Amino acid sequence: MLSHSGGLGRLGLLTVCFTLPVFLGGLLVGPLLDRFDKRYVLAADSVLRGAAVASIPVAAVLGRVPTALPFVVAATYGLLKMVPLAGFPAAIPDLVRAERLDAANALESLGFGLAGMIGPALAGLLLAVVGAETVLVFDAASHALFAWTALAVRRPLGPDRPSAADRVEPGAARAGLAGLLRDRVLVTTTVAFMAFNIAEGMSMVTGPWLARTELPGGPRSLGLLLAALSVGELVGAAASGALSPGAHRIRAMAPGLALLVGTTGVRRAAPGRAVG
Incomplete structure (x- = not known):
């Protein structure tokens, strides 16, 4: 049970x-998309993840789900997570004309956000x-679809053939990386997003615990929590596009982060104790 320390630890x-495998998968995705037709990369990713998900109900039908199987499925999912996240945006320029690229990117983001709301709530x-x-x-059937x-x-979504001018020498690549590391804004933003992703990973653990111990409805509450997360992401993206932060885009993120810290820091008060 998720309310027990052992269940929460699992x-x-x-x-x-x-x-954890997302980092390794992210390093592999770029070369795959650059070398092979994106249609086949995206289809192979979906087949592999669908097979991984289907292994659990198949094992249940056969009699028993091995204890390690959900962890293997989670690792497989994480390893391949960046394939669609990088593959979709990379494929859009090959599918639409340049003048329609912004509209196509907006539709992709909208579809991603709507699916993020509908999927968890329906699940x-x-x-x-x-x-x-x-x-x-x-879930496995949706991957097959x-x-x-x-x-x-x-339309083939093959890799672009780099010209001689596009090839980067190893020394130039190292110099470029050193220049990126000296960019304070880039480094600060990267660290901030790393911290945010750590917090998001923690919410993946606390969400099921909240649905189990603090909210009525069990799985339905968890689905609504995840759907609410996607609603917030969609609203935030729309607000970010509508507002004009000017030159201080990094500072404009501070109020939202402060609100996030403030709301997640509030806990239910015990009898005779203040909320803090």
């Missing part, structure tokens, strides 16, 4: 298995109705 380990509802194994079957749609794209 959930934390599951989150580590999901998040939470289905968990309470049909059970976890059946929900994972639907995406693989089919990726392969149905008729």
Whole structure:
């Protein structure tokens, strides 16, 4: 049970298995997308992740889900996480004309945000109705559907052939990296996003605990929590696009981060104690 320390510890380990391979996968995604047709890369990613997800209901039908299997599935998912996150934006310029690129990017972001709202809420509802194994079957089927749609794209999404002028010598690459590390804004922003991702990983652990111990509804509450997260991301993206922070874009992030820290720092008061 998630309310017990052992269950919460296993959930934390599951989150580590999901998040830790993302770095390694991110290093591999760029060369894959640069070398192979993006349709095949995206389809292969979807097939592999769908097979990983389907392994749990298959094992349940056969009699018993091995204890280590959910952790292996989480690690597989994390390793491949960056494939669609990098592959979708990289494929858009090959699919639309230059004058429609901004609109296509906006539609991709909108679709991603809407799916992030609908998916968790629907999963939470289905968990309470049909059970976890059946929900994972639907999840695996959605991966198979995406693989089919990726392969149905008729236009090749092959890699760009670099010209001689585009090739970078090793020494120039090292000098460029040193220059990036001296960029205070870039380094500060990177560290800030790393810290934010650490906090988001923690929320992946505390979310199920809240749904289990503090909120009614169990899986449905967890689905609504994740859907609310996507709603906030969508609203925040729209607000960021509508506002004009001028030259101080980094400072403009501070109020939102302060609000995040303030709201997550509030805990339920025990009898006779103040909230703090």
